[in-house]
Amino acid sequence: MHFLTLSYTGTLRDRLKLFFESRQFHSIITAIIIVNSLLIGLETSNVVMFNYGYLIDLFDLVILVLFSLEIMLKIFVYKTGFFKDGWNLFDFLVIAVSLVPAAGSFSIFRALRIVRTLRLLKSIPKLRLIIESLVKSLPSIGWIVVLLSIVFYVYSVIGVNLFGEMYPRYFGDMGRAFYTLFQIMTLESWSSAIARPIMDGVPFTGIYFITFILIATYTTLNIFIAIVVNTMNEVSLENLQEEEQHIKDFVSEENRKLQKQLHAIQRKLDEMSRS
Structure with missing residues (x-):
C-alpha cells in the first residue's frame, strides 16, 4: 500500500x-x-x-x-x-x-x-514601512509644497518691497528673498544674522519674521509630519490586512490541494476494494 x-x-x-x-x-x-x-x-x-x-x-x-x-x-x-x-x-x-x-x-x-x-x-520591516509611508504621502505633501510656495511668494514680495533697497544682500530680488526666507525657515542664524540687523534699520519688522516662522516653520511643517504619521498608520493597517488575506489564500490553497490528494487516495481505495 x-x-x-x-x-x-x-x-x-x-x-x-x-x-x-x-x-x-x-x-x-x-x-x-x-x-x-x-x-x-x-x-x-x-x-x-x-x-x-x-x-x-x-x-x-x-x-x-x-x-x-x-x-x-x-x-x-x-x-x-x-x-x-x-x-x-x-x-x-x-x-x-x-x-x-x-x-x-x-x-x-x-x-x-x-x-x-x-x-x-x-x-527591515520598520524601515520599509517608513519608506512606503513617505512614498504614499507624496500627493498630500505636494499640496503642502504648493501652500509653502504661496507663503514664500507672498513674503518674498513683501520682503523685497520693504527691505530690498536697504538690504539687497538678503532681499535685493525675488531669488535672494526666497533663499533668505528658506534660511529663516530652517532657523539657521536667522535672528543674529538677518532679523536683528534689519530690525535695527527698519522698525516693527519683527512682526514680519515672527509671522513667517509661525506659518512656514511650525504650522506647515507640523502638518507635513501629521500627514506622514497618518499615512504610516494607514500603511500599517493595509499591510496587516494584506498579510491576513495572504494567510487566508494560503490556507485555502493548501486545503484545496489536500482535498485533491484525499480524493485521489479515496479513488485508489475504491479501486482496491472493487478488485
Whole structure:
C-alpha cells in the first residue's frame, strides 16, 4: 500500500515561494547585506586592501553571485508578477548596476556598489514601512509644497518691497528673498544674522519674521509630519490586512490541494476494494 505514503511537498516553485517569504530568508538576506556593506567600507582603507584585498574581492564576488541568484530564482517563482512590485524592481536595478564591469570608464559603478546597502530598506520591516509611508504621502505633501510656495511668494514680495533697497544682500530680488526666507525657515542664524540687523534699520519688522516662522516653520511643517504619521498608520493597517488575506489564500490553497490528494487516495481505495 505504497500510495498511503503520499504527502504534500508542493512544486519547486511553491517551495521556493514559501522560502522567499519566510522570516529566516529575510534574516539571511539582511545579514548578507550588512556584511557586504562592511566589506565595501573596508575597501576605502589602503592598509586593509593591501593586506586583505584579495579576500574582500572574493567575498564581494560571492555575495554578488548570491544576490544575482536570488533575483533569478524570484523571477522564476513570481514570473511577470516580480516586476509588478516596486521593491522587487528596486532590487533588480541595484543588482543590475552591480553587474556592470567596474573598470575603465565604468569605474564609477564600483563606488555605486554601496547602493546594495539600500536593500536594508526592504529587508527591515520598520524601515520599509517608513519608506512606503513617505512614498504614499507624496500627493498630500505636494499640496503642502504648493501652500509653502504661496507663503514664500507672498513674503518674498513683501520682503523685497520693504527691505530690498536697504538690504539687497538678503532681499535685493525675488531669488535672494526666497533663499533668505528658506534660511529663516530652517532657523539657521536667522535672528543674529538677518532679523536683528534689519530690525535695527527698519522698525516693527519683527512682526514680519515672527509671522513667517509661525506659518512656514511650525504650522506647515507640523502638518507635513501629521500627514506622514497618518499615512504610516494607514500603511500599517493595509499591510496587516494584506498579510491576513495572504494567510487566508494560503490556507485555502493548501486545503484545496489536500482535498485533491484525499480524493485521489479515496479513488485508489475504491479501486482496491472493487478488485
